[in-house]
Amino acid sequence: MFEAADAVILARVQFAFTVSFHFIFPAFSIGLASYLAVLEGLWLRTGRQVYLDLFRYWLKIFAVTFAMGVVSGIVMSYQFGTNWAVFSDKAGPVIGPLMAYEVLTAFFLEAGFLGVMLFGMERVGRKLHFFATLMVAAGTAVSAFWILSANSWMQTPTGYEIGPNGQFLPGESWIAIIFNPSFPYRLVHTVLAAYLTTAFAVGAVGAWHLMKDRANDHARTMFSMAMWMAALVAPIQIFAGDQHGLNTLEHQPAKVMAMEGHYRSHPDGAPFIVAGIPDSTAQRIDYAIEIPKASSLILKHDPDAPLAGLDTIPEDERPPVGPVFWAFRVMPGIGFAMAGLGLRSLVGRGRGRPSDWPVMQRAAREMGPAAFVGVVAGWMVTEIGLQPYTVNGLLRTADSASPLDAPAVGASLIAFVIVYFAVFGTGTWYLLRLMGAAPRVHELGVRRTEKGPVRSGGITPGPARRVGGPVSAGEEE
Amino acid sequence: MFDLTIVWAFIIAFGIFAYVVMDGFDLGIGILFPSFAVGDERDQAMNSIAPVWDGNETWLVLGGGGLFAAFPLAYAIILPASYPLIVAMLLGLVFRGVAFEFRWRDPGHRPFWDMAFFGGSLVAALAQGMILGAILQGIAVADRAYAGSWFDWLTPYTLLTGIGVVAGYALLGASWLVWKTEGSGQEHAYRLAWRALLATLALLVAVSLYTPLLDAQYWRRWFAMPGVLFAAQVPLLTAIVSGFLFLALRKRRQAAPFFLSLCIFLLGMAGLGVSMWPYVVPDTVTIWDAAAPHRSQAFMLVGVALTMPLILAYTGWAYWVFRGKVGNEGYH
Numbered sequence: 001m002f003e004a005a006d007a008v009i010l011a012r013v014q015f016a017f018t019v020s021f022h023f024i025f026p027a028f029s030i031g032l033a034s035y036l037a038v039l040e041g042l043w044l045r046t047g048r049q050v051y052l053d054l055f056r057y058w059l060k061i062f063a064v065t066f067a068m069g070v071v072s073g074i075v076m077s078y079q080f081g082t083n084w085a086v087f088s089d090k091a092g093p094v095i096g097p098l099m100a101y102e103v104l105t106a107f108f109l110e111a112g113f114l115g116v117m118l119f120g121m122e123r124v125g126r127k128l129h130f131f132a133t134l135m136v137a138a139g140t141a142v143s144a145f146w147i148l149s150a151n152s153w154m155q156t157p158t159g160y161e162i163g164p165n166g167q168f169l170p171g172e173s174w175i176a177i178i179f180n181p182s183f184p185y186r187l188v189h190t191v192l193a194a195y196l197t198t199a200f201a202v203g204a205v206g207a208w209h210l211m212k213d214r215a216n217d218h219a220r221t222m223f224s225m226a227m228w229m230a231a232l233v234a235p236i237q238i239f240a241g242d243q244h245g246l247n248t249l250e251h252q253p254a255k256v257m258a259m260e261g262h263y264r265s266h267p268d269g270a271p272f273i274v275a276g277i278p279d280s281t282a283q284r285i286d287y288a289i290e291i292p293k294a295s296s297l298i299l300k301h302d303p304d305a306p307l308a309g310l311d312t313i314p315e316d317e318r319p320p321v322g323p324v325f326w327a328f329r330v331m332p333g334i335g336f337a338m339a340g341l342g343l344r345s346l347v348g349r350g351r352g353r354p355s356d357w358p359v360m361q362r363a364a365r366e367m368g369p370a371a372f373v374g375v376v377a378g379w380m381v382t383e384i385g386l387q388p389y390t391v392n393g394l395l396r397t398a399d400s401a402s403p404l405d406a407p408a409v410g411a412s413l414i415a416f417v418i419v420y421f422a423v424f425g426t427g428t429w430y431l432l433r434l435m436g437a438a439p440r441v442h443e444l445g446v447r448r449t450e451k452g453p454v455r456s457g458g459i460t461p462g463p464a465r466r467v468g469g470p471v472s473a474g475e476e477e
Numbered sequence: 478m479f480d481l482t483i484v485w486a487f488i489i490a491f492g493i494f495a496y497v498v499m500d501g502f503d504l505g506i507g508i509l510f511p512s513f514a515v516g517d518e519r520d521q522a523m524n525s526i527a528p529v530w531d532g533n534e535t536w537l538v539l540g541g542g543g544l545f546a547a548f549p550l551a552y553a554i555i556l557p558a559s560y561p562l563i564v565a566m567l568l569g570l571v572f573r574g575v576a577f578e579f580r581w582r583d584p585g586h587r588p589f590w591d592m593a594f595f596g597g598s599l600v601a602a603l604a605q606g607m608i609l610g611a612i613l614q615g616i617a618v619a620d621r622a623y624a625g626s627w628f629d630w631l632t633p634y635t636l637l638t639g640i641g642v643v644a645g646y647a648l649l650g651a652s653w654l655v656w657k658t659e660g661s662g663q664e665h666a667y668r669l670a671w672r673a674l675l676a677t678l679a680l681l682v683a684v685s686l687y688t689p690l691l692d693a694q695y696w697r698r699w700f701a702m703p704g705v706l707f708a709a710q711v712p713l714l715t716a717i718v719s720g721f722l723f724l725a726l727r728k729r730r731q732a733a734p735f736f737l738s739l740c741i742f743l744l745g746m747a748g749l750g751v752s753m754w755p756y757v758v759p760d761t762v763t764i765w766d767a768a769a770p771h772r773s774q775a776f777m778l779v780g781v782a783l784t785m786p787l788i789l790a791y792t793g794w795a796y797w798v799f800r801g802k803v804g805n806e807g808y809h
Binding site: 063064066067068070071072073074075077078080081082085086088089092093094095096097099100101102103104105107108109110111112113114115116118119120123124135163165167169170171174402403404405408412415416419420423426427430433434 | 542568770
């Protein structure tokens, strides 16, 4: 059935599919780990029960998210070899060490302290447990550092030499490889995106519970915290995104042309196309709604500055316009909506308590899922915009694939699709169920027992829990 | 000066060994899972590995990532050659990994996730063993790439190594449970360990006899003078360790069976070294052919030297925190 299909296309679909699924989980767990550290820190400082309850509430969600991130991540670390063997052979000497550092400095750190974070508070005490939480949070951030460095090197390769057998070899300095030109921008933009995604997930859950019960203090606290994040971080993110875009214009102009939908060059001021339907055959945007000169204003800070279009790029070096163009409408659109909601919350704060703004709560509830869409859209802009290369300008995607026959790649693609939808679909359902349960006083931790005395298992020092005392209500088992 | 390629070969070997023994025992528990009674026995088994499985699996990422980084050519040949096995292993690991969390989240479907835990562990272990066999029996290589056909990885030999690894992991899992549980669960674990040991030894002997027949090269490595003087120590020590392990099981020792099982795996690894050194793909690609350039190796060696002691320290600490018998109430 796959005889007609191209093995490279199938391998690309498989990579896009598995990495899209995978990306969602770390984007959530990077932010959530930090949020948990903040909650536990606040609890240790203030002693307020509400922070401990929220910590436990989100810890259960974190455990499920993290497990899905780990297993989908292992798939990624082998996907390079199974489907992209030529890329692995050629870029391994440069990319490989960055990923090895990710494993050594991040994955082990997260995994090593995760067990203590989830189950160990009674065994190690509060201080050491807080340390474990901090280490897990640090691990997620360090992981982002290395993997985004590797990804950025593929976008803007520097510091390499080409070996006699066509391999990319590291040059004199690893600094030039790690801190390649697009890395600082991509790192800031992506990590902020992870924090915002988490903030809006937390905000949506808080909003949902506030809409059901206006008196729920726990929901109010998380909603309020989330809106602070939105108000402070979303505007910074817009600035960071703009800077990242300027950096891309400098190093990957073809990607920006696709993002803007500029098939043609504009010698005296390019318009910003708000919406339209890209037609790559005719090389134009149909039904375009344009703001004249706005694109030049954004990208060059001068309304009359000339901007080159895809007509200046050889045809076989152009990224596909459609998906990049559309993803670049979705991502900033969601970003501006986040900033708008955040700023609106500041106005509201002057007038009353967050629990009293039903319209905002409804908006925040809708923005939770939208945040994840925004993250995936951002990833699509950057990766599809890199096409037709895997290492920008140097190694083509078509020349990177393994020597596999299409049916082999197709069969494994089908297996991944079925298993991912079944397993991660179920996992997402469990996450939604956890989020659907209202946070409450004396929230229970991650417990691991079938029956026997019901306890606030694992995460304690639990509230007023006496051996042989009354069973606290509502244990989820 | 040091030959960094040799250093890296030992680091990768260490990573693979660490993975095999650590994830080995928790995969082994998955393989044995259906034989545990629903309820306390299963919960105990799961609880005994819940805090550490994630760290254990990280060694697999180090093995994959390390191979990619230090021996990119080997990574680029072995993975396409064993493609269906790798995919099966990954999907198996997906199922068993999420089962740790999902079985607690959804009591109504717990039997399903328990089966997913079992099936995923079994498939992952079988696939790992068959990948080992596929490498040992040789891989067709042409022009820096895999040049074999679709089903080269499926032979009686790879099936034998696959089942061997399944039995070995079951031995590790059972002896881990002997250490971590008590009461009827521990009695059950003793019985399982006994059977798993017999199966492991039988398969170990079968693989050891089969391997030299695959290729004259293996025959020379194992039976020609003077190498045989060194090589013969491996089966000899294995026999001695197995004897001690039988004794330890009969005398109802707590921790000894697990550590003796580890010794059997260590000796298996030594045997693998005798068969393969210095090749990564037997007869075709040596570690020096596959090695990354000196700069890559040196850069990563700095990272390993700085982080590995810390990793081992906090991994050890995590095990220490959850030391002792599991009990049936989770961690308290």
